[in-house]
Structures are given as structure tokens and as C-alpha cells.
Amino acid sequence: MNDRPLAGRTALVTGGAKGIGRACCLKLAQAGADVAINYLTSEGPARETAEEVRRAGVRAHLVRADVSSPEQVAAMVQDVTDALGPVDLLVNNAGVFHFLPHEETTLEVWRQTMEVNLTGSYLVTWAVKQSMIERGFGRIVNIASIAGLRPRPMSIAYAASKAGLIGLTKSLAEALAPHNIRINAVAPGLIDTEILSGVSQNQIDSIVQSTPLGRIGHGDDVADAALFLLSEQSSFMTGQTLVVCGGRVMLP
Numbered sequence: 001m002n003d004r005p006l007a008g009r010t011a012l013v014t015g016g017a018k019g020i021g022r023a024c025c026l027k028l029a030q031a032g033a034d035v036a037i038n039y040l041t042s043e044g045p046a047r048e049t050a051e052e053v054r055r056a057g058v059r060a061h062l063v064r065a066d067v068s069s070p071e072q073v074a075a076m077v078q079d080v081t082d083a084l085g086p087v088d089l090l091v092n093n094a095g096v097f098h099f100l101p102h103e104e105t106t107l108e109v110w111r112q113t114m115e116v117n118l119t120g121s122y123l124v125t126w127a128v129k130q131s132m133i134e135r136g137f138g139r140i141v142n143i144a145s146i147a148g149l150r151p152r153p154m155s156i157a158y159a160a161s162k163a164g165l166i167g168l169t170k171s172l173a174e175a176l177a178p179h180n181i182r183i184n185a186v187a188p189g190l191i192d193t194e195i196l197s198g199v200s201q202n203q204i205d206s207i208v209q210s211t212p213l214g215r216i217g218h219g220d221d222v223a224d225a226a227l228f229l230l231s232e233q234s235s236f237m238t239g240q241t242l243v244v245c246g247g248r249v250m251l252p
Contacts, residue, residue, distance in 0.1 A: 001221030004032030005231055008088035010084045012077075014067050014124055017046035020143060023035040023070030023219030024091045024214040025049050027058035027227045032202050033089060036080040042092070057078040059084055064220040067094045067120030072218035083088030085127040086135065089230050091122035091164075097195050097250050099154050109156045122168065122197040123184075129176065139230045143222070144241060146249045159166040162187075163181045166241050189245025212247030 011028045015021040016037035021108030025035050035053045037060060039046035046241070054178045061083040066074035080087060098109050120166035121142055147155050148162030166185055173183040190196075190207050196216075208216060225244050228234050234252055243249050 004030075006089065007032030009033045009088040010036070010086060010088035011091070011093040011230075011235065012036040012038065012080055012087045012124070012128070013093055014120070015040075016091075017042035017049055018076070018210060019173070020082040020188065020219045021091070022052075022193060023048045023223035024093060024226050025053055025060075026056070027220070027223040027241045028089065028091075028230070029053040029058045029060070029230070031227060032058060033083045034059040034061075036084055036087070036161065037130070038063050038065055038067070038076060038094065040064065040066055057136045063112075067124055068115040070123055071196055073123040073127050077124070080181070086131045087133075088137060088139065090128055090138070091143065091226055091230075092124055092140070094120055095143065095161075097155070097158050099199060100156075101102075101154060102156055105156045113121040113157035114160050115166075117158070118164045118168070125168075125172070132181050133176070133179045136180045138179070140181070141229045142166075142183070142185040143226070144169070144185040144187045144239055146243060146245045149187055149241070149243070149251070150249050158172075169237045169241065176236055182229075182234070184234070184237055184239065185241040186222055186225045187241050187243045187245070187249070188222045189217055189248045191219060193219060196250050207248070210248060211245070211250045215246060217246060219242060 012024050016025045017039040050060040063076045065072040144165045145162040147159040148166045151159035169185040205236040225242050
């Protein structure tokens with residue numbers, strides 16, 4: 001069995017410096033892909049992730065861009081193409097999260113959440129899809145959330161953005177399937193990343209208690225699912241949302 005099934009492919013991971021994004025970068029590198037690591041503010045962690053990618057024996061390329069800016073996204077994709085070649089594999093991971101009651105979910109919070117989580121994924125996908133269509137190959141994974149499937153009152157804007165991302169995944173997957181472009185989503189539950197800084201220990205404990213597998217997730221749990229969806233092991237899957245949450249949400 002080929003232990004580097006993605007050799008010769010170019011991957012772009014948005015929000016790739018830390019957490020789930022970093023885990024995806026490393027899994028892709030271990031599978032043989034050259035990896036472009038997008039970041040906005042976390043330059044130090046992004047450089048550390050790039051070094052880890054290179055230690056896997058593949059090329060790494062850092063690219064700073066705000067995924068909610070059309071101009072910066074266009075420049076990012078051109079930069080990656082010049083450095084590593086056209087993007088074959090895309091992970092739309094960049095996102096923001098606000099754990100707030102409805103009284104504090106301001107229009108500013110709503111707009112920022114939508115612009116990064118949903119519009120950002122749209123912009124990056126639109127920036128790479130024409131090249132994918134021309135080459136007859138593309139694999140895209142959108143990092144959604146179980147909040148998009150089972151919303152909660154403290155994550156109104158976030159849940160709406162992730163539900164929209166799941167809808168985008170389904171609609172675009174059907175539209176681009178004739179071009180050999182597969183698009184799927186991963187919907188994580190609570191994952192051990194810096195996002196937990198906004199969640200109290202009591203809330204974490206309550207979530208663990210309601211999780212059949214009795215723990216929170218790790219970045220590798222999500223990255224393994226993303227790698228599966230980007231690889232040909234999932235060759236008959238498109239438009240799907242793979243839930244990685246320890247059983248907190250069980251779909252029929």
C-alpha cells in the first residue's frame with residue numbers, strides 16, 4: 001500500500017498555523033503533499049508548522065492572508081501557485097468563534113463571523129475552483145462544526161455560519177462533480193484547541209459528560225477525517241458531512 005498517496009499534490013490549508021489546521025498540515029505532509037500554510041496573525045506558530053511539514057520531506061510555503069478579503073485571497077492563491085503549483089487539495093479551516101448570549105451577539109460579531117467562516121470559505125474555493133475545473137481534479141474539505149447541525153443558544157452567529165458552510169458544501173459538490181471535484185465537510189465537536197480559552201471548565205466537563213466516548217477531541221481526530229476525504233479512499237463520497245464528535249451528534 002502506498003504510504004504517501006498524495007505525493008505530487010499541492011495542498012492549501014487556511015488557518016493552518018495552529019490547532020486543527022496545523023494537524024491537517026502535518027497529516028497532508030505525511031501523506032506526501034506539498035503544503036501551503038495560510039495564517040493571519042500567528043506567524044510564529046505558522047513557521048513552526050512549516051518546519052514540521054518540511055521534516056516530513058515535502059515542501060512548505062507560508063502565506064499570510066485574511067480569508068475574508070477578496071484581494072488578499074486572490075494574491076494568496078497566486079502566491080501558492082507560483083511557489084508550489086496549482087492547488088489540488090484545499091482545507092477551508094480558518095474561522096472565528098464567539099461564545100456569547102443573544103444580547104451580546106452584535107451586528108459586528110455577526111458580520112465578522114460570517115465574513116471569515118462562510119464568505120472566507122467561498123472566496124478561497126472560488127479562487128481555486130477554475131484551475132481545478134481546467135485540470136479535471138480537485139478535492140476540498142470544509143471544516144464545519146456540530147454547531148451547524150445541532151445549534152446552541154450561546155453560539156448563534158457561529159452556528160449559522162457553519163450551517164451555511166454545510167449547505168455550501170452540498171450545493172457546490174453537486175455543481176462540480178462533473179469536473180472530478182469532490183467537496184465534503186468535517187463537523188467536529190469540542191476539540192482541544194485554543195478555542196477552549198473561551199469556555200469554562202464547568203462547561204467542558206458538562207460536554208464531556210454528554211459525549212458517549214467520554215472525552216473531548218484532538219486535532220488529529222479531525223485531521224484524520226479530513227485526510228480521508230481528501231484521499232482516494234473516499235472516492236465515492238461528495239457532498240457529505242463527516243461528524244467527528246465522540247457521539248454527541250448521531251445522524252441517521
